Amino acid sequence: MSLPYLASLALFSIGLYCILVKRDLFKVIYGICLMEFSINLFLVSLGFVTGGEVPISPTGTIVVDPLPQAMVLTAIVIEFATTVFLISVVIRLFKQYEDTDISKMRRLRG
Amino acid sequence: MILILLIIIPLLAAILNVVIGKSSKKARCAVSMASTLVLIILASKVFKTTIGGDIITYEIGNWKPPIGINLVADSLSALMVLLISSIGFLCILYSISYMRPHRGVPAYDSLLMFSITGMIGTVLTGDLFNMFVFLEVMFIAAYPLVGFFGGVEEMEASFKYVVLSTIASVMFLLGIGLVYSATGTLNMAHIAEITGARGGGLLDFALILLLIGLGLVSAIVPLHVWLPDAHPAAPTPISALLSGVTVKVGLYGMIRIIYTMFGFQAVPIGMIIIVLGVATIIIGAGFALVQTDIKRFLAYSTISQVGYITLALGIGTQSGIEGAVFHILNHALMKSLLFLTVGCVIYKIGTRDMSKMGGLLKQMPLEAAAFLVGGLAIAGIPPLNGFFSKLLIYLACFEAGYLIPLAIAIFVSLLTLAYYLRAFWMIFLGKNNIDLKKGRVPLSMLIPVIVLAIACLLIGVLPDIGLSITERISEQILARWMYIEKVLGGAIA
Numbered sequence: 105m106s107l108p109y110l111a112s113l114a115l116f117s118i119g120l121y122c123i124l125v126k127r128d129l130f131k132v133i134y135g136i137c138l139m140e141f142s143i144n145l146f147l148v149s150l151g152f153v154t155g156g157e158v159p160i161s162p163t164g165t166i167v168v169d170p171l172p173q174a175m176v177l178t179a180i181v182i183e184f185a186t187t188v189f190l191i192s193v194v195i196r197l198f199k200q201y202e203d204t205d206i207s208k209m210r211r212l213r214g
Numbered sequence: 215m216i217l218i219l220l221i222i223i224p225l226l227a228a229i230l231n232v233v234i235g236k237s238s239k240k241a242r243c244a245v246s247m248a249s250t251l252v253l254i255i256l257a258s259k260v261f262k263t264t265i266g267g268d269i270i271t272y273e274i275g276n277w278k279p280p281i282g283i284n285l286v287a288d289s290l291s292a293l294m295v296l297l298i299s300s301i302g303f304l305c306i307l308y309s310i311s312y313m314r315p316h317r318g319v320p321a322y323d324s325l326l327m328f329s330i331t332g333m334i335g336t337v338l339t340g341d342l343f344n345m346f347v348f349l350e351v352m353f354i355a356a357y358p359l360v361g362f363f364g365g366v367e368e369m370e371a372s373f374k375y376v377v378l379s380t381i382a383s384v385m386f387l388l389g390i391g392l393v394y395s396a397t398g399t400l401n402m403a404h405i406a407e408i409t410g411a412r413g414g415g416l417l418d419f420a421l422i423l424l425l426i427g428l429g430l431v432s433a434i435v436p437l438h439v440w441l442p443d444a445h446p447a448a449p450t451p452i453s454a455l456l457s458g459v460t461v462k463v464g465l466y467g468m469i470r471i472i473y474t475m476f477g478f479q480a481v482p483i484g485m486i487i488i489v490l491g492v493a494t495i496i497i498g499a500g501f502a503l504v505q506t507d508i509k510r511f512l513a514y515s516t517i518s519q520v521g522y523i524t525l526a527l528g529i530g531t532q533s534g535i536e537g538a539v540f541h542i543l544n545h546a547l548m549k550s551l552l553f554l555t556v557g558c559v560i561y562k563i564g565t566r567d568m569s570k571m572g573g574l575l576k577q578m579p580l581e582a583a584a585f586l587v588g589g590l591a592i593a594g595i596p597p598l599n600g601f602f603s604k605l606l607i608y609l610a611c612f613e614a615g616y617l618i619p620l621a622i623a624i625f626v627s628l629l630t631l632a633y634y635l636r637a638f639w640m641i642f643l644g645k646n647n648i649d650l651k652k653g654r655v656p657l658s659m660l661i662p663v664i665v666l667a668i669a670c671l672l673i674g675v676l677p678d679i680g681l682s683i684t685e686r687i688s689e690q691i692l693a694r695w696m697y698i699e700k701v702l703g704g705a706i707a
Contacts (some may be wrong), residue, residue, distance in 0.1 A: 123377065132377060139384050147391045172394070175343055179387060182350045189357050190376050196369045209370055 108149035115142035129194045129204040133187065140183045147172040147179070217272040217285040220256055220295060221335050223249050228327035235320045242323040246306045249327065253299035253334075261292040265686055269700040271340070279340070279702055280401035286340035286701055289687045290539065294337040294466050297546050298459050302330045304662035305451040308554055311656040312451055312561060322362065322449075329355035329455070333463050340701055342390050342400045342475075345467065346383070349431065352463065353379050356456065360448045371447035375440045379430055382437065386427025392420035403701035406475050406694055417476070421483070424471050431464030434524055435494040438517050442501070445516070446509035446566070450557030453509060457516045458550035462542050465523055469538070473691050478530045487528030492619050494521030499626045503633045508556050508568050511637060512549070518630065519545045519592060522623065526607045529614045535688040537606030540680055544591070544599045544673065551666035552588040555581050558655045558663065559641060568637060573646030580660065582642040584667045589634030591670050594627050599673035602680065 115138050122135025151169030159167040198204055227249035231242050263270060264287055272285040287295070306326065313322060332352025339345050361372030394400055396416045397408045409417060430437040441461075445453045472478060472487075498518025505511035523545070526538035558581050559574065560566055575582050591598035594605075604627060611620035673680050690696070 123381070129373070136377065136380050139381065143384050143387050143391070146388065150391055150395050171400070172391070175390075178343075178347060182347070182354070182383075185354050186350075186357075186376060186380055189354065190373070193361065193369050193373045193376070196364065197366070197373070200366050200369075209366075 106149070108145060108152070112142040112146040112149070115139070115145065127206045129197065129206060132206070133190050133194065136190070137183070137187060140179070144176045144179060147176050215272065216256055216260060217270060217287055217338055218274065220253060220260070220338060221285075221331060223252055223256075224327050224331040224334065228324045228331060231320065231324035231327060242320065243306070243310055246323050246327055247303065250299050250303040250306060250330070253330075254296070254303060257292065257295040257299050260287050261289070261296050264289040264292045264690075265683065267686070267690065269690075269697065271701055271703075280399045280404035283344050284340040284401070284701065285338045286403070286697075287338055288697065289683075289690050290466065290469065291337045293539070293543065293683070293687065294462065295334055297462070297543065298330060298333045298337070301455060301458050301546060301550050302326075304550065304554070304665060305455045308454070308557070308659050308662045309449070309451045310658045312557060312659060313449060316362075316449075319362075321358065325355045325359050326452070326455075329359065329460070331355075333459060336463050337466050340402050342393060342402055342405065344400075345402075346386055346390060349386070349427075349463075349467075350383060352460065353383070356452075356460065359452045360444045360456075362449050362452070363447075368447040371440075371443035375444040378437070378440045382427045382430035385423045389420045389423030389427065392416055392423065396420065401701070402470065402475050403698045406477070407698050407702070409476050410694070410698075418482075421471070421476055425468060425483075428464045428467040428471070429490075432461050432468065432520055432524075433464075433494075433517050434490050434520065435497055435517075436490075438494065438497070441517060442510050442513045445513040446507060450509075450553060450560065453512075454550040454553035454557070457513065457553060458546045461516060461520060462546055465520070465527070465538070465542055468524075468527060469535070469691060472527065473535070474694055474697055477694055484528050484530050488525055488616060488619055491521050491523075491525030491528055492622050494518065494524055495623060495626050496521075499629045499633070503629065503636075506568050507566050508560070508571075508637070508641070509553070509566055511568070511633070512552055512556065515552075515592065515630070515633070516545075516549055518626065519549070522604065522607055525619055525623065526610060529610050529616065531610055531614055532688050532692060533606060533613060534610035535691055536681075536684045537603055537610050539687050539691075540606055540684040541600075541603035543680065543684075544603045544670075547666055547669050547673070548588050548591045548600060551584060551663065551670060552592070554659070554663050554666065555584045555588065558659055561659065562655060568640040571641045572644035573642070575642040576646075578642070578655070581655070581663070582638075584663045585638060585642070587667045587670055589638060590631075591674065593631035593634055595631070597671075597674050599670050599677075599680070601674065602677045606681075606684075 119135045119138030123132050126132055151172035153166055153168055156166045156168040157164055159170045201208055227245050230245050234241050270287045274283045329352050332348050335348030336345055357372055357376050360375055361368040397405050399405055433441040445457050495518050498514050498521055502511055502514035523538045523541050526534045591600040594600045608620055
């Protein structure tokens, strides 16, 4: 187990903890972001080769796998859209309740 | 060529709707309707070709698989595209009158078309990561549609939906990463070829992660909690689309991944799927019995019916797949019918609370008949379509020797009849203690209801058509080697 994998595991756990335990809507969003970043880190480290080169006209034979990086780029765009939508929903809810505490909301409890 | 058109047409319609914007409400409707009509024509053409046993492929940018992204249509994908486009068309027709008070918001039509694009892309793609992208397109269009009315309840339902489906998407993405690291490819046919040769712990774990992602889309039991909030909160045509079709896209993904990509025999998950399916059947029906909110009631009924399909998928025999595919088709028709019928009732009285309804039979005889057709069909009463798909599932259970799931499935079927009759009694019979809000229900809302009711009756009266279609589809699903050969086309030895 190398360092990037451990780091992504740690990030994933922290994110899951945030979503499950925290009572504040914004902290839930941070948790989601952390989980997404951990997967991105995991995907990038999958394609990493020690001593590898940039895969654009390489000089040697060892190159970094470019496909996971392309996947991560796509995933980041999707995560951006999701996060923006989540924040806009929270703003709407905040206007209604004047609070971002999850336990004050009827359907989100439990 | 025809496959890429199936994705580009709704996408263009969605973008065109954004461009038209607030300038013309009628033009937006016309664009959506015209594009879905074209989709129906193209999809039936694809369906006609593929049901003969052929598989159509298209390589995007002429990059050969497994390097390039490709689109694949076998008969199951073609059936799904046909379902998505025809129910999408009926929902758009229905929205013309139903959404009239909210027609000033131009995003509605465009989001609806984006969501249709995502669904069609998911069922047509032959690439695992591409499937994730199209699923996300579908999700991101569905989130604002769920919260469309903008009230507190809608916003909370939408928030819950986003949080849970984002977690599921993260799992799905992780699963894709693991599959890539184990096989070095993302093309589904190529993965199928490699996994056919060797399994392994990493791939099993990846399969579980992928199934968690798709299980949330189709609301299988531990992952079902968002559905009873999200489907009632959405505007009724969207509820019909979400319950009727979007949930089935998740089930399609499960069929594709379990049967085509991994091969059913190679993975020891049949039992888990059966247990989850039975749990889904029981929990959905149990909660449906006690609901008073009519749309929440239908949402729980959807969960229960998804359980039947999941159970049939877990059996893994050919008759099991036949039952599952037939029930996917039937439930899409029945549940859209029920949601749209209930939408007419809500349109007229302006409440979703069943305890406040009653005695509507005289004022709304057509809706009462349609509700009865849908309800009895879901319960599996003989001359209607639900009977045959449920019978296939029971037979598959019996043949494979799963007697306890069979007993539970039959018992819950009786329960289903009970809760639909209870709902019918609460809405249409009893004494009338409400004043009706508006005049007549507009024709554009009645036509989709009538069309769907006739479709339910027709499949029930002439079951041979449905049975022969599902038989061919199940044969094609089980013939993995043919899928692999057609897609890769001898590109790799």
